[in-house]
Amino acid sequence: MRVLIVDDHPIIVSGCAAMLAGEGDIEARDAGDAETALTLFVEWRPDVAVVDINLPGASGFELTRRMLRHDEEARIVIFSMNDDPIFAARAIEAGARGYVTKNDDPFLLLHAVREVAAGGMFLMPKLANRLAFDKTSALANPLAELSSRELEILRLLGKGSSMTEIADAVHVSYKTIANTCSLLKRKLGARTPMDLVRIAIEQRLA
Structure with a gap:
């Protein structure tokens, strides 16, 4: 089985690669950013891609x-520091087939990779339970009503990217980004772009 690890933290990459290599039947390669990852994905055709959110x-x-x-059957597991079920829900909406957090048992990632490679889906039980039953918490979270694209734009704002840079990163027009920022301000009760930056940092997006 071929597994592509996409993460910009060398310690995370080396740990994942060592764990997967120990299985004997898994070959792993890695990329530290989205552009390199997509090139490798197209050329190497991994069975599963393990992808961090914050790249x-x-x-x-x-x-x-x-x-x-590029491949509507791509099998992708999101591997993130964020254990908020909203992010798991947005990952599944974006097309991922699994979501694992980095602060849990690392062998859950191996379980997820094998489950997704076999055509299934994987969510950690505690996340699945919170998605199913914790409606009150979801409604209280200011990010609950945001789409995965809106979360992406908010994250980039939190990192200090300009609207032009964000438009280039997500492959849409400057006008689309400007309109989305206006919508984000309404949804999040923000008055200024700096308010959006503050919210992104407070919510651990940046």
Whole structure:
């Protein structure tokens, strides 16, 4: 089985690669950004891609969409520091087939990779339960009503990207980004672009 690891943290990459290599039947390669990852994905055709959300440039959500445009059967597991069920829901909406957090048992990632490679889907039980039953928490979270694209734009704002840079990163027009920022301000009760930056940082997007 071929597994592509997409993460810009060398320690995470080396740990994942060592764990997967220990299985004997898995070959792993890695990429540190969305552009390199997409090139390798197209050329190498991995069975599963393990993708972090917070990547340089385009996020894991955007990379997931781009991979699926090249191969609608792409099998992608999001591997993130964020254990908020909203992010798991947005990952599945973007087309990922699994979501695992980095602060849990690392062998859950191996379980997810094998489950997704076999054609299934994988969510950690606690996340699945929170998605199914924790409606009150979801409604209280200011990010609950945002789409994965809106989350991506908010994340890039939090990282200090200009609207022109964001438009380039997510492959849409400047006008689309400007309109989305206006919509984000209404949804999040923000008055200024700096308010959006503050919210992104407070919500651990940046």
